[in-house]
Amino acid sequence: MAGIGWKLQRMIDHGSLAGTIAAYLTGVAVTSAPWLLTTAVLTSLRLISRHATGDFVGVERFLTVVYAVTVVLSAPIHVVVSRYTADRLYDRHIERIAAPLRRATALTVVGFALIGAGLVWALHLPLALALVGAPLTAVIGAQWLMLSVGGGMMSPILLLRAFGVGAPLSLIAALAVERAAPAGGAGYLFGFAAGQLVTLGLLVRGVARALPAATDDSARLFPAFVEYRLLAWSAFAYYVSIWADKIVVYVVRGADAAAFYAAIAAVAWFSVIPAFAWIYVQVETAFYQRFRNFYAELEGGAPLRELKQHAERISEEAKHILRGAAAVQVGSTTLVIAAAPRIVHAVGLSPDAGPLFRLASLGAGMQVFCLLEVLLLTYFDLRRDALAICGCLLIGVTALTCLCSAIGWPPVLGHLVACAITALLGLVLVRRRLQTLVLDTFQSQPFGVA
């Protein structure tokens, strides 16, 4: 992501408020636009379908499950493939990306089609929905895969264009198909799938254009899965933790409570967008540059005292990002908490949801903080520590929401406490790493051990 980092830095270096705002808006677009657009399309479909005759409730439930499952299952693939791509870009063997990517795409399409088939069977969807549902699952799974490669190789403009074109098309096509040939939920689903297919097509085209014509067909992705398995498990645990509390509520308190809880959590999640943007811009600009400077100086022959200075700058920048992310999130959460009754009313939730929404907002903020810590540890290649945070988050969220649900306390409180504990743990791990940056950089070097 170095390319986008330089662009962001140039915007900030203009020194104008407009430049800085533009940089952070770009951060918002890159980090949040895909899921914001998808959420907007689904919400729009839900609002429009209130007056329609089709079985949209079934379609909506299916889409929610499809997104949840594809996000969780593709997260490990996403991490490994993006890391593999970054490694090949670093060692200047870009020709080794295409062949494994082709094979991975084929496997992803087949695998997620089967998963989609399993979902339509598990949800007892009618045949018409099932025929569209399985391919749609494959399309969304493939989108995640393309994002993992495209994130490192494509311009963010192209990424945004893919979703910016596909999302409205999904909405328009869904409505058009349903109107032109009333087929109930299947019509919606078919139209939605068509739009998503366009997004996938644009992503594939963007990736293909970024890859060289010459390819090394002997390149293999599997060793990367072995090497980065801890990162893969981290991603899996983190994404499962996002859904774990909803599943717990569904199991303990039933479908209606789960839907209510999920709606609150989904809306609360919007409060993290500013922090996402802050983290993205800071990590991709100042932190990345200091990190890069450290290694450039190291490889360039800097003596110890200079390396220590660079390590200190990295440490300062990491603390700056953590403090900044905390400040941005506190500001955002404070606003959301203050405006909770209005927000709850605006999204059509009952007034009782206000206090729960406030807790959910706090929890979302903590969870973003955890994500930042994982990101920093991953930068330092501390995979085990990253996994510890993600594992703690998953176990904590599951256990505490379960406990709260069982004893009659709001499950969202369990989620909040779990996220807070994990954020503290992450803080300890990051702090420890920052103190031993030079030591760890050197003393972990392999030498003569088989």
Place this chain on the structure above:
Amino acid sequence: MAAVDGAAYASFGLSDDPEIAEPADVCLLVEGTYPFVAGGVSSWVHDVIQGHPELSFAVLYVGSYPGAQGEPRYQLPSNVVALHRVFCQESALAPLDGAGRSALREQIRTLRAAIDARPEPSRVLAGLQRMHVDGEAGTDVLAALASNDLTLPELLHGRPSFQLLTTIAERVAPDAPFLDLFWHYRAIFAPVLRLLAAPTVQARCYHAVATGYAGLLAALWSHRTGRPLMVTEHGIYARERDMELARADWIRDEVGGVSEPRSTWAPRISPLRRLWSSFFRALSRIAYVQARHIITLSDANRVKQIVDGAPPAKIEIVPNGVALQSGPQPPRDPEPPAPDQRSVIALPSRRMRVGFVGRVVPIKDLVTFVRACDIALNSVDLDVRVIGPAEEDPGYAARCRQLVARLGRSSSIQFVGPMPPARIYGDLDLVVLTSFSEGQPLVILEAYAWGLPVIATDVGACREMIEGRSDDDRRIGPSGVVTRVAAPKETAAAMVRLARDVRLRWQMGAAGHQRVTAYYQRKDMLARYRALYEGLIEAP
């Protein structure tokens, strides 16, 4: 016996089990020479062993890595009871794939956790710091090293080891590129740990034929067993390493695009070269301090040893010696010119036969010899032979051959390879040495034994061998010409002078023969070593 942790780190390759072997009278420790390299020190070692048939010898060869030493170049005498080999390095490993790297990371993580849980600080690390950073070389430093309580993984991945590295960076090499320093630190100390962990070879006394790694190992074993140590230095180990370091291309001098000066006269040497240099001096000090006798070959070397930390009272000069034939060898030119013709250019009836006798390696500076011959050939007719093995450094040998070809001297300068001494000197008129470093070259003594004059650089004992050491010795007269190091014009001028002045050549050859007869006989050298060995073996 020292514990060895992890088979991957152990590479001793001992030919037998030193724990059960019968202790030899003398354990001779050599580094990179006998019996796998011919000539020089190896010849001397072979000669000493053969000269003491009443003593049993164990030979400990310290090599770089398994397999690099090749086949033995000497038939071991019957009084050698064991040949052991210790290697400083592991052979290179193949690059790891993703799964291998992942497994290695896990291994290192586990190791680091175990290392950090260590209750007591390592004595070896403390010893290394005192040896290398503080410049100490006392018995307590040796005791710390002999404790062998530091494993290689602890050195490579432990926090205390990294603290030593940063101490070195701050106090010894503050300007060194830290990445390079890190790898050099590993390259310096990993071999030391292998040596510390090597099983002790039992002997009644230890004799290190150099300081360096062999000297360190000998000092350790001497300390562990309580048996005395003697060190013989032909060249001065630390000084020879300095010369190699000055030419080493595996040390990066450029920092931030600025290259450090590397010429020999430059007052600054790069921090990494300095680091290595101080390490080799530390090794020498350790051996000097533990040794009961320090034997050197010349006054010049004695002074250098004292400067490098050798206690003067321990140093004794025992010159090398050669076996003379029954009766002195006649000088080469049976009919020397009349005295009144000495100042006249007296061209000999045939081309002067000039020999470079020795290994074709950089330290012998064959390049200067070739250039000197090229210059001299412009004035006189010479038949030049390079006599000695060339396989030790094939790249250097090839460069020398290319230089001869490029100068168009292939018909005059020939590489004839190794030959027995009887065939070498009987067919020469002059021997030339252009070495950067020497101890007390046997070549000179052999040349003298055959009545040949010598041109040699002013290194080691060469000057006193040519001009005389004592007043009586000097009265014999010069037996050759001393030149500066790396001065081809000076060497060439001496060659031209001796080629044109046959009588001078004859006089110098005769002086050499007289000198070797009086001061450099093999039987005298062996008698002195016999006395030294007996004293060490019988020591309580």
